[in-house]
Amino acid sequence: MTAWQRIKANLRVVFMAFEIELRQSFTDAFVLFGIIVQPTIVAFMALWMLKDQVANYAIFVVVGSAMTGLWTTLLFQGGNSITGERWTGTLEPLSCAPAPLRAVVSGKLLANITQSLLSLICCYTFISLIMGLPLTIANPGLFAGSIVLTVVAFIAFGLIIGSLFILNPDVQRFQNGLEFVVYIFSGFLFPIALLPMWTTPFSYILTPYWAARALHAASSGTGSDGEIYFCWAMLIVFSILYAIVSKFLFKSILRKAREDATLNMQ
Amino acid sequence: MSAIEVINLQREFQTTIGVFNRKKKIVPAVKGISFEIAGGELFGLLGPNGAGKTTSVKMLTTLLIPTGGTAKILGLDIVNDAEAVRPRIGFIFGGERGLYWRLNATDNLRYFASLYYLDPAVSKKRIPYLLEMVGLTDRADEKVEGYSRGMRQRLHIARALLHDPEVLFLDEPTMGLDPVGARELRQTVRNLQDEKKTILLTTHYMFEADALCQRVAVINKGEIVAMDTPSKLKDSVNDLSVVEIEVFGIPPETVEKIKTLSMVENVSVEDRDQLQLLLVHTSKGAEAIPLLISELNGLKLGKVTTREPTLEDAYVRLVGGE
Ligand SMILES: Nc1ncnc2c1ncn2[C@@H]1O[C@H](COP(=O)(O)OP(=O)(O)OP(=O)(O)O)[C@@H](O)[C@H]1O
Ligand SMILES: [Mg+2]
Numbered sequence: 168m169t170a171w172q173r174i175k176a177n178l179r180v181v182f183m184a185f186e187i188e189l190r191q192s193f194t195d196a197f198v199l200f201g202i203i204v205q206p207t208i209v210a211f212m213a214l215w216m217l218k219d220q221v222a223n224y225a226i227f228v229v230v231g232s233a234m235t236g237l238w239t240t241l242l243f244q245g246g247n248s249i250t251g252e253r254w255t256g257t258l259e260p261l262s263c264a265p266a267p268l269r270a271v272v273s274g275k276l277l278a279n280i281t282q283s284l285l286s287l288i289c290c291y292t293f294i295s296l297i298m299g300l301p302l303t304i305a306n307p308g309l310f311a312g313s314i315v316l317t318v319v320a321f322i323a324f325g326l327i328i329g330s331l332f333i334l335n336p337d338v339q340r341f342q343n344g345l346e347f348v349v350y351i352f353s354g355f356l357f358p359i360a361l362l363p364m365w366t367t368p369f370s371y372i373l374t375p376y377w378a379a380r381a382l383h384a385a386s387s388g389t390g391s392d393g394e395i396y397f398c399w400a401m402l403i404v405f406s407i408l409y410a411i412v413s414k415f416l417f418k419s420i421l422r423k424a425r426e427d428a429t430l431n432m433q
Numbered sequence: 434m435s436a437i438e439v440i441n442l443q444r445e446f447q448t449t450i451g452v453f454n455r456k457k458k459i460v461p462a463v464k465g466i467s468f469e470i471a472g473g474e475l476f477g478l479l480g481p482n483g484a485g486k487t488t489s490v491k492m493l494t495t496l497l498i499p500t501g502g503t504a505k506i507l508g509l510d511i512v513n514d515a516e517a518v519r520p521r522i523g524f525i526f527g528g529e530r531g532l533y534w535r536l537n538a539t540d541n542l543r544y545f546a547s548l549y550y551l552d553p554a555v556s557k558k559r560i561p562y563l564l565e566m567v568g569l570t571d572r573a574d575e576k577v578e579g580y581s582r583g584m585r586q587r588l589h590i591a592r593a594l595l596h597d598p599e600v601l602f603l604d605e606p607t608m609g610l611d612p613v614g615a616r617e618l619r620q621t622v623r624n625l626q627d628e629k630k631t632i633l634l635t636t637h638y639m640f641e642a643d644a645l646c647q648r649v650a651v652i653n654k655g656e657i658v659a660m661d662t663p664s665k666l667k668d669s670v671n672d673l674s675v676v677e678i679e680v681f682g683i684p685p686e687t688v689e690k691i692k693t694l695s696m697v698e699n700v701s702v703e704d705r706d707q708l709q710l711l712l713v714h715t716s717k718g719a720e721a722i723p724l725l726i727s728e729l730n731g732l733k734l735g736k737v738t739t740r741e742p743t744l745e746d747a748y749v750r751l752v753g754g755e
Binding site: 168176179180183184187190191194255256257259260261262263264265266271422425426427428430 | 446447494495496497498515516519520524526528530531532533534535536540543544545547548549550553592
């Protein structure tokens, strides 16, 4: 197989995994609750509390809480879907097929994230319409671009997290901790300037931080175009970096799992 | 060159025991097995529960890394060349796990076709062909959760064959199937052999190994205790004959007592409806009957027969009864 054919074949795996994950979640009542009912309630409460605030504060909170939702979905749904494969006995055939497991996990993450993103956008739009509280995006073009890069960056980040779930089912215990750490250090809901100085470098290496900054700046109009482009550049650089790191991480973690016999439930 | 070459393959597992005072314990599952399988051969790995069959197959299919020894599939090392091995082998593990129950058969196969880098144009033809072969065409659009065990097992086979691998590993393919389903599955295995595939099959049914395999290795407690053609294995018990006695309510002490008799090699008891079937391996043949009956003194007996040993008896002798 030539390099180009391999890339094409791997992309096919990503889209198959995407399709399979979606098909499965549309028959899962729990997931449906998570993408329709819960965001609707959260969006309603957020907007109701914000209805007397100035418009660009409202959009800050909406974007921030949407990102929190996105991150939670990625961490829980993405992580649990790997643990789920372990329980159904499908993690073994997935890990020992010719296609890289990274392609499968990317497809799953893409499915989780697009599902969550679409549901968030629909819920907020719908609720803001029925409440007569318009949500205005200061810079729609840059906002849309930021969303696309956010999806890419979250997937790259999810690959790093996902590899930990392959390593060992016990990683689930740290899920809640990870959830808060990332959304505090990424500045989803309040600026990282409020955190101690020494934590700043940690935020800088998190792709969700650059995603939050780009999305906040583009939606509330609080940042210049230049700042947004800078965030985009950082998103791209770190996503590539994560992708490269994840390649090595998957390799060593899959080997470890085959040594420790953790690919199947015990 | 042999299709599969296994040299002193070993695998240990580390388990923890105890909840509070956790201790590590090493379980040796496979203790250095060696064998070779020729291209196109159907080879059986036969052994009781916990013998190490699945562990061996998992090592050979690159799912587990051995803790000792080596193995080569089509000349490729299972650890160092694992990536080159994978596209050339297919495997199924008996049972119902390993499928997506909320998807239908076609989607299960489409997914794995992409994972095995099948060209979409190829898989468009290959999937219906395989579904037809395993007799799932009519039910292909139904979710796997509604399938019977046999149907799931057949779907497993279709999945293993997607990329038309040269070497197949079938770990207890008839596990949990009814007699008709098991017979159909054995026919499928035979057809695969006609296509010149190299097959390693594990089972704990002696007659299955006898009916299908050209050679059989008997594995017990992680070690190979015999390896030969089924007929040679049968020959190895030619010196024995089997006395079968129907008896009503035999106490365990009597069984133990019979075990100690010098002319008796092995004793097992099978439960039938109201009676038990006492199976005694002996070198004395019919001559042993009077002595056995005197040991059963006072118990109500049914039919008493002697027969030639079967492969099953050879197996019992090798793995030590029960
Ligand atoms: N992941 C594991 N962790 C710890 N011990 C294991 C693990 N897998 C298998 N074992 C142990 O290794 C031994 C061999 O198990 P294996 O599953 O290979 O046997 P088997 O011959 O396939 O048995 P069966 O006929 O019941 O399927 C058993 O004692 C089993 O408990
Ligand atoms: Mg087994």
